[in-house]
Amino acid sequence: MKRHHSAPDRGLEFLGLRVHRTVFPLAVALIVLAVIAALLDPVAFNAYVARLRGGILQHFDSFIMIMGNLFVVMCLLLALSPLGRVRLGGPQAQPQFGFVSWFSMLFAAGMGVGLLYWGVAEPVAAYTGWPDTPLNVVPRTPAAAHAAMGSALFHWGLHPWAVYLVTALVVGYFAYNRGLPLAMSSALSPLIGHRHAGPIGQGVDIFTVVLTTFGLATSLGLGAMQSAAGMHLILGTPDGLVMQGLFIAAVCLTAGYSVWTGIEVGILRLSNLNMALAILLLAFCAVGMGIGAYLTGLLVALADYARLILPLSDWRLRPDTDWYHAWTVYYWAWWCSWGPLVGVFIARVSRGRSIRQMVGVVMVAPAAFAALWFTAFGGGAIKQVIASTGPLTGGVQDVNMAIFQFLGQLPLSAITSLLVVLLLVIFTVTSVDSGALVADNLASNGRTDTPRPQRVLWVFLIGLVATTLLVLGGDTGLKGLQSATIVMALPYLALMAVLITGLIKALLQDRLR
Numbered sequence: 017m018k019r020h021h022s023a024p025d026r027g028l029e030f031l032g033l034r035v036h037r038t039v040f041p042l043a044v045a046l047i048v049l050a051v052i053a054a055l056l057d058p059v060a061f062n063a064y065v066a067r068l069r070g071g072i073l074q075h076f077d078s079f080i081m082i083m084g085n086l087f088v089v090m091c092l093l094l095a096l097s098p099l100g101r102v103r104l105g106g107p108q109a110q111p112q113f114g115f116v117s118w119f120s121m122l123f124a125a126g127m128g129v130g131l132l133y134w135g136v137a138e139p140v141a142a143y144t145g146w147p148d149t150p151l152n153v154v155p156r157t158p159a160a161a162h163a164a165m166g167s168a169l170f171h172w173g174l175h176p177w178a179v180y181l182v183t184a185l186v187v188g189y190f191a192y193n194r195g196l197p198l199a200m201s202s203a204l205s206p207l208i209g210h211r212h213a214g215p216i217g218q219g220v221d222i223f224t225v226v227l228t229t230f231g232l233a234t235s236l237g238l239g240a241m242q243s244a245a246g247m248h249l250i251l252g253t254p255d256g257l258v259m260q261g262l263f264i265a266a267v268c269l270t271a272g273y274s275v276w277t278g279i280e281v282g283i284l285r286l287s288n289l290n291m292a293l294a295i296l297l298l299a300f301c302a303v304g305m306g307i308g309a310y311l312t313g314l315l316v317a318l319a320d321y322a323r324l325i326l327p328l329s330d331w332r333l334r335p336d337t338d339w340y341h342a343w344t345v346y347y348w349a350w351w352c353s354w355g356p357l358v359g360v361f362i363a364r365v366s367r368g369r370s371i372r373q374m375v376g377v378v379m380v381a382p383a384a385f386a387a388l389w390f391t392a393f394g395g396g397a398i399k400q401v402i403a404s405t406g407p408l409t410g411g412v413q414d415v416n417m418a419i420f421q422f423l424g425q426l427p428l429s430a431i432t433s434l435l436v437v438l439l440l441v442i443f444t445v446t447s448v449d450s451g452a453l454v455a456d457n458l459a460s461n462g463r464t465d466t467p468r469p470q471r472v473l474w475v476f477l478i479g480l481v482a483t484t485l486l487v488l489g490g491d492t493g494l495k496g497l498q499s500a501t502i503v504m505a506l507p508y509l510a511l512m513a514v515l516i517t518g519l520i521k522a523l524l525q526d527r528l529r
């Protein structure tokens with residue numbers, strides 16, 4: 017039963033914008049202050065937040081791992097329980113998008129760029145022992161190959177998408193089934209009532225706007241560096257600020273057009289194009305391996321994932337201290353830093369879907385696609401290392417170059433490498449445009465009908481943060497912001513522990529009613 021809760025109007029209209037009178041100005045002010053702090057002394061800022069990040073990953077690793085495991089278990093239990101039939105928007109709500117488009121949009125927003133960045137680099141790093149190996153297996157052995165593939169699927173499989181899904185359920189349920197704003201603060205209503213619209217809720221929304229902006233700006237900068245490195249290898253163009261700036265400009269112009277036309281036009285079309293090109297590149301690599309060898313490798317990788325998911329999830333008995341903190345705990349924190357961005361966007365496009373459908377399509381289907389991807393790229397790269405073919409034989413020397421070095425040993429390498437650069441642009445665009453919509457929603461009290469220039473403003477702000485850090489702070493400034501984003505993942509996890517309690521309470525209340 018859908019119920020509407022009235023909340024005080026906190027809107028503010030000026031210069032054609034419709035924003036929350038508290039969340040918008042304070043979020044923008046905090047973003048600007050953080051960028052200024054990062055630029056005043058990039059080295060000192062980077063060192064400071066790196067110490068904070070190291071302390072969090074070292075001392076709160078158990079909490080981070082427990083919450084990641086809890087998200088997975090909770091999503092699976094919800095899907096298997098009678099609550100899995102609950103539909104966002106009520107029993108009569110109809111989906112706005114078909115399954116293929118729905119999946120394409122959530123996948124492109126969630127981790128498309130990451131698969132290009134780490135699809136080759138992470139399995140090779142794990143196999144060769146940089147800086148350690150998963151579960152302390154001996155590097156460059158058959159056991160290391162199995163551990164490398166199993167841990168890669170562990171890091172990119174069910175757990176990250178469970179983080180996104182829980183966020184999507186928390187936001188979507190209260191927006192569509194309780195008639196509250198499409199904002200993180202709405203999930204506080206079962207716990208603190210109408211005060212969710214007061215200072216506490218506003219603080220939650222400010223925090224998530226800042227976290228979303230920093231996460232996107234960091235990924236935009238990293239994508240610019242990888243794209244410039246790839247173009248340098250393929251075409252001999254300069255690998256520096258000029259090409260990085262052109263990448264950011266191309267992404268922001270395209271993302272600006274995308275958010276101007278809205279989800280139904282720009283974002284939908286780009287996401288579908290993205291998925292088609294990614295499948296094309298994946299199919300090329302799979303055929304290059306040989307279909308029989310690829311399918312065998314896929315089954316082995318899935319078996320490794322199933323065999324290692326429990327040992328890798330056990331935060332108490334992990335023997336691989338260096339790998340555990342540098343990769344697993346870091347990844348969990350990074351997924352949490354993207355939680356509001358991807359989760360709120362998934363909620364935005366999932367009205368009319370049941371919880372059971374969302375678990376299947378938002379959590380399980382992307383994990384299956386990650387298995388297909390890592391088998392082709394990570395498994396293929398490990399085979400190159402074993403055969404002493406190409407520069408990856410010496411391990412990962414430059415993460416930005418890893419996928420290009422892998423493709424360089426295959427036929428049509430110039431064409432496939434250019435396809436990777438194109439995918440980098442489009443994947444980054446789909447992350448930036450969806451993130452800009454999310455930041456706009458959160459900063460305007462959950463409104464989804466804000467003026468078009470207001471949505472473009474957030475694209476410009478994200479691009480400005482990334483460009484400023486790259487130009488004035490260089491790689492050091494960007495890494496400082498990345499570390500700051502990881503630091504913010506800890507309070508986000510604590511927040512989600514509270515919001516999950518509210519979601520379960522609301523689901524049970526409505527079922528009893």
